[in-house]
Amino acid sequence: xxxxxxxxxxxxxxxxxxxxxxxxxxxxxxxxxxxxxxxxxxxxxxxxxxxxxxxxxxxxxxxxxxxxxxxxxxxxxxxxxxxxxxxxxxxxxxxxxxxxxxxxxxxxxxxxxxxxxxxxxxxxxxxxxxxxxxxxxxxxxxxxxxxxxxxxxxxxxxxxxxxxxxxxxxxxxxxxxxxxxxxxxxxxxxxxxxxxxxxxxxxxxxxxxxxxxxxxxxxxxxxxxxxxxxxxxxxxxxxxxxxxxxxxxxxxxxxxxxxxxxxxxxxxxxxxxxxxxxxxxxxxxxxxxxxxxxxxxxxxxxxxxxxxxxxxxxxxxxxxxxxxxxxxxxxxxxxxxxxxxxxxxxxxxxxx
Amino acid sequence: xxxxxxxxxxxxxxxxxxxxxxxxxxxxxxxxxxxxxxxxxxxxxxxxxxxxxxxxxxxxxxxxxxxxxxxxxxxxxxxxxxxxxxxxxxxxxxxxxxxxxxxxxxxxxxxxxxxxxxxxxxxxxxxxxxxxxxxxxxxxxxxxxxxxxxxxxxxxxxxxxxxxxxxxxxxxxxxxxxxxxxxxxxxxxxxxxxxxxxxxxxxxxxxxxxxxxxxxxxxxxxxxxxxxxxxxxxxxxxxxxxxxxxxxxxxxxxxxxxxxxxxxxxxxxxxxxxx
Numbered sequence: 171x172x173x174x175x176x177x178x179x180x181x182x183x184x185x186x187x188x189x190x191x192x193x194x195x196x197x198x199x200x201x202x203x204x205x206x207x208x209x210x211x212x213x214x215x216x217x218x219x220x221x222x223x224x225x226x227x228x229x230x231x232x233x234x235x236x237x238x239x240x241x242x243x244x245x246x247x248x249x250x251x252x253x254x255x256x257x258x259x260x261x262x263x264x265x266x267x268x269x270x271x272x273x274x275x276x277x278x279x280x281x282x283x284x285x286x287x288x289x290x291x292x293x294x295x296x297x298x299x300x301x302x303x304x305x306x307x308x309x310x311x312x313x314x315x316x317x318x319x320x321x322x323x324x325x326x327x328x329x330x331x332x333x334x335x336x337x338x339x340x341x342x343x344x345x346x347x348x349x350x351x352x353x354x355x356x357x358x359x360x361x362x363x364x365x366x367x368x369x370x371x372x373x374x375x376x377x378x379x380x381x382x383x384x385x386x387x388x389x390x391x392x393x394x395x396x397x398x399x400x401x402x403x404x405x406x407x408x409x410x411x412x413x414x415x416x417x418x419x420x421x422x423x424x425x426x427x428x429x430x431x432x433x434x435x436x437x438x439x440x441x442x443x444x445x446x447x448x449x450x451x452x453x454x455x456x457x458x459x460x461x462x463x464x465x466x467x468x469x470x471x472x473x474x475x476x477x478x479x480x481x482x483x484x485x486x487x488x489x490x491x492x493x494x495x496x497x498x499x500x501x502x503x504x505x506x507x508x509x510x511x512x513x514x515x516x517x518x519x520x521x522x
Numbered sequence: 523x524x525x526x527x528x529x530x531x532x533x534x535x536x537x538x539x540x541x542x543x544x545x546x547x548x549x550x551x552x553x554x555x556x557x558x559x560x561x562x563x564x565x566x567x568x569x570x571x572x573x574x575x576x577x578x579x580x581x582x583x584x585x586x587x588x589x590x591x592x593x594x595x596x597x598x599x600x601x602x603x604x605x606x607x608x609x610x611x612x613x614x615x616x617x618x619x620x621x622x623x624x625x626x627x628x629x630x631x632x633x634x635x636x637x638x639x640x641x642x643x644x645x646x647x648x649x650x651x652x653x654x655x656x657x658x659x660x661x662x663x664x665x666x667x668x669x670x671x672x673x674x675x676x677x678x679x680x681x682x683x684x685x686x687x688x689x690x691x692x693x694x695x696x697x698x699x700x701x702x703x704x705x706x707x708x709x710x711x712x713x714x715x716x717x718x719x720x721x722x723x724x725x726x727x728x729x730x731x732x733x734x735x736x737x738x739x740x741x742x743x744x745x746x747x748x749x750x751x752x753x754x755x756x757x758x759x760x761x762x763x764x765x766x767x768x769x770x771x772x773x774x775x776x777x778x779x780x781x782x783x784x785x786x787x788x789x790x791x792x793x794x795x796x797x
Contacts, residue, residue, distance in 0.1 A: 179734070266591040271525045271742070288523045302523075310523035345591060419764065478589075490735060492721055516734075 179492050180516040185396050190457065190506040197510065200522050201453070201473075202446045203484045204498070205278050206263050208472040210449060211407050211439040212456070215432050215466035218378055224438075227448075227455050228374050234349040234443040235358070236265060238366040241343045242275055243336035245283065246317070248324045250361050255281050255317050257353040260358070263443065263479055264344040270490045273342060274480040279445075281318035283416050285342075286480035286487070287311050295340040297332055304489035304517035312480070312487050331439075349443045372442030382432045383412065383425045387468045389503035398426040400499055403470055406437060432466065449473055453500070460504040467504035472497060482518055489517030496521075524721035525553035527745035528673050529622065529644070530708035533575075539713070540580045540677055546714035548585040548594040554749070555601040558710070563602070563609045571580065571616040574598035597621040597749070601646060604632050612641055622752045624673065630655035637661035637670065643752045644671055644690050644706070647696055649678045649689040657699035666704045671744055671752045672696055675710035676718070676726060693730040702736040706744050 214220075220228075244250065245262075254260040255277070264275040274286045285299075288504040292299060292311040299313035321328040336342055350358055385394045385402060405412050405423045410426045456469050475482060475496040482488035482496045498512040498521070512521035531543055540557070547555045557580070559572045577584075578597045584593035599622035602610050610625055617623055624644035627633040636645050638661060645665065647653075665672070674693045679686040696705070707727055711717045718726070719739050727737025 266589070268589055270738075271523050286523075323540065405591060492724060 176504060182514045182518065182520060183396060184512040184521050186510045186512075188508060188510070190508065192388055196522070197453075197508070198450065200483075200498070200510070200512070201449050204446065204473065204475050204482070204496070204521055205261055205485075206276065206479050206481075207444040207446070207449060207473050208476045209439055209441045210444060210452060211437065211472050211474075212452070213382055213403065213470045214436045214438070214459075215382075215384060215404060216434060216464060217436040218331075218434050220376060220436060220438060221459055223458065224452075224455050227451050228372075228438075228440060230451075231372050231440065231444065231448045232349065233369050233371045234347055234350055235362060236368050236370055237362060239343045239350060240346040241336070241341060242285075242360075243333055243342075244364075245275075245277055246329065246333050246336070247361070251317060251324065253357050253468075254350070254354070254361075257354070258318075259354060260348065261445065262346050263476060265268060265347045266345045267478060269478045269480060269488065269494060270304040270491075272465060273344070274478060275342070275346070276480045278481065280317060280485075282485055283315045283317055284480050284485065284487075285313040285315075287313060291340055291342070295335045295342075297335050302489065303487055303519075306492070314485070331435045347443045349445055351445075351447075355435065355472040367464075370442060372444060374438065374440050374441050376436060376438040377409070379406070379435045380433065382406070382435050383429050383433070384432050384466075385426045386428045386430050387501065387503075389468075389507040391504055394426040394428075396428050396509075399501075400511060400513070402426055403499060406435075407439065407472070444473075453502075456502060457506070460502060464504070468498060468501060470501045482514065483512075485519050486519040491516040494518075524742040525745040526551055526741050527554040527556075528552045528708050528711075528717070528741075529554075529556040529597075529706060529745055530601075530673065530710045531555045531717075531747065532710055532712045533559050534712065537580060541582075542698070542714045543711060543717070544581050544594060544596065544695070545585050548587050550717055550719040550727045552589050552594065552720065553587045553590065553592065554595040554597065554745070556597040558599045558624075559620070560601045560603065564582055571600070573616075574600075574619050579689050585657060599624060599644075601626055601644075604628060604636070607632060607635060610636075610640060610642075618756070622748065623755070628654070634658075634661045637665035638668075641755060642670060643748050643755065644673045646673045646675070647692055649692055650685055651694065652688055653692050657696055659699055662699045666700065669747065671704045671706050671748050672700060673706050673708055674730065675708050676723070677709045677711045677716040680716050690729065697731040702732045703735075704744060705732070705740050706748060707737075707740045 220413060259279055261279045262277045267274045269286060273288060273291050276284045284317060286302065287295065287310065289309040297313055299311040302310040302312045315322060315332060323329060380398060401423060402412060404424055410421050410423060412423050414422055414424045452471065456471060460469060477490065477494035479488055488494065488496060493515045496514045496518055498510060501509040514521055528547055531547065534540060544555060559574060561571050563569055584596065586593050598616060598620045600620040601624040603626045604610050605628045622644065623642045624646055625636050625640060625642050626648060627636045627645040633655060636642065674689070674696065676689060679689040707723050709717050724737045724740050727740050728734065732740060
């Protein structure tokens with residue numbers, strides 16, 4: 171009866187160690203597979219202000235659009251399909267919808283439209299879909315449509331069925347976040363002008379921490395346990411003190427041993443709808459930063475995916491049981507080696 | 523997958539308190555709440571069943587649920603505390619004003635009758651005292667077949683430590699008989715501080731002996747099926763229902779060509795069901 175109490179909620183952690191100089195490293199494909207990134211947070215030890223080339227990357231990250239109450243059948247509009255989807259670079263996610271409560275929509279850069287629907291909406295829409303892998307008892311359905319496929323060409327039967335379903339039977343309207351590659355913005359303006367839309371730039375926050383205890387991180391095999399490292403990184407990002415002093419009862423998190431003391435560290439976070447290409451640029455700039463000799467020769471970069479996105483790595487379904495985290499953490503060293511930790515919650519498939 | 527609901531929020535005559543309660547529930551992430559009017563008929567004096575206050579008088583503007591873009595939905599519910607079989611009158615006209623109907627039986631005979639016969643949606647399990655009877659499989663299975671759910675409320679556990687023991691003990695014995703199906707967890711909150719978020723209540727369900735999936739269902743899909751059951755109870759087996767128009771003329775009849783029970787909600791595109 172109480173067996174469940176003894177088990178902690180299921181989480182999955184995949185750890186990988188490799189080098190940028192190794193030809194077989196899969197980092198770029200792993201980064202590319204998480205299409206919707208919400209937050210990138212970086213920790214630069216012994217650094218007081220962001221280096222200028224990193225600042226330049228932050229400023230070059232594209233803005234994204236928030237469209238209020240977009241009817242989803244507009245994503246199947248012929249003109250939008252030709253200019254945006256078939257070129258293969260626009261991606262978007264429904265906003266203000268919870269994955270375990272509402273209908274959620276995701277449009278991936280490869281032209282796949284994924285809908286996570288509850289039982290009533292799925293039965294009203296009338297399109298083929300498969301039962302959700304994680305919510306089988308509550309009958310939610312996962313519909314995935316490839317808009318670049320020939321059967322979904324405008325005028326085709328599959329296309330007509332989906333469009334009539336979304337226009338007349340199930341009028342699905344959600345707030346939508348849309349991200350576009352640089353240079354494509356102007357062509358979308360005609361499409362966006364019909365609705366209430368606003369442009370947003372990713373929010374950048376930086377915080378200098380002083381007198382921080384940190385684990386001794388080296389690129390050889392005796393580094394600290396991944397779970398304790400991730401816990402410490404999370405505590406630093408959330409500004410939770412790891413001192414565990416006897417007078418404070420707020421947190422009993424401690425810095426993993428062996429530890430060292432940093433006189434200062436810079437914690438930067440970028441929040442918004444970020445594309446994998448932006449993350450790749452940040453990784454490149456941090457590698458350049460690490461090439462020069464520093465007091466501490468590691469930098470950590472953590473990328474969080476959206477909790478309420480219907481898809482996670484590689485277009486696989488994502489769900490929330492009690493927490494919907496899907497993130498990866500990259501620890502880079504100056505000798506071009508790195509440690510990559512990919513983590514998901516209970517209702518997720520294994521990361522690549 | 524279904525929205526989170528808290529189907530037991532105590533009614534109080536103070537408007538400001540009700541406003542704060544509904545705002546707290548919306549802030550915590552509940553998309554539907556049901557205001558509970560408790561009616562306890564006593565032998566000595568004759569009490570009248572309270573009329574539900576219209577929602578507009580309780581709160582000016584319904585707050586938007588945190589994390590979503592829809593306002594919270596407020597229903598009315600009546601709980602009849604029964605110590606005698608005459609206390610619950612089936613098909614009484616006063617019950618029509620309420621969206622949900624619940625009974626709280628205090629003896630074994632009444633519990634059996636409520637599970638097998640009475641036309642209600644929810645059977646409340648008392649948490650303030652040690653249960654005077656044991657749950658037998660037969661009436662519990664009978665209730666589950668009819669679509670009636672059992673409710674455990676948790677705010678008594680927040681207020682008092684003795685009641686915390688009774689809540690856990692009664693809930694655990696209920697889960698042993700019903701195997702975790704057809705159970706809802708709700709607060710019986712009188713103050714905003716007695717409300718807890720839906721994921722916290724899922725964790726509380728684990729303490730009562732539910733599995734992870736069952737505990738989450740107890741706050742979402744089972745509540746949804748209760749609301750649908752209540753709708754079909756008000757109509758004639760879910761096929762025809764009457765609706766009073768806003769004008770003072772006689773009521774209109776709307777015929778729905780649909781199946782019984784839960785199917786009508788799926789086949790017709792009623793807007794409030796996709797909230």
